[in-house]
Amino acid sequence: MLLLVPAAVLVLVVLGAIAVDFSLAFLGQRELTGAAAAAANDAAAAAVSDAAFYGSGEGPIVLDPARAEAVASDAVGRRRSGGVDVTSVAVRVVGAQVCVTVVGEVPYIFAPVVPGVPRRAVVRGQAVATAVLGPAGTEAPSSSSVC
Secondary structure (H helix, E strand, O other): OOOHHHHHHHHHHHHHHHHHHHHHHHHHHHHHHHHHHHHHHHHHHHOEOHHHHOOOOOOOOOEOHHHHHHHHHHHHHHOOOOOOEEEEEEEEEEOOEEEEEEEEEEEOOOHHHOOOOOOEEEEEEEEEEEOOOOOOOOOOOOOOOOO
């Protein structure tokens, strides 16, 4: 029985290392989701077409896709995501909705010790924002997601 204690300690250390590495990947995914949400909100607010905004005010809201992509990329670039290396930012605009998808990599701490195991986790965050016209508190129209 006493001989099993070192094996049990080794198993606990391995399980702890797996838990730490997976929690880092989950934290990275949450960081990218937050960055995508902030970028989508910024893009939905800043990419409203000037012609549509200053026009009659009765038509639908139109977003400028080029401006939305520039604003979202800038917002993700300014945000410092701890431990996450952002590899790509994709922006899709449909009508008054903007979808931002951010992909990145999170390095593991303990996995590099084990041969043949991935050294990094690929994580993804995604968010949708809708630009609405009207007073504060106006509900956004329900529509299908653009992502």
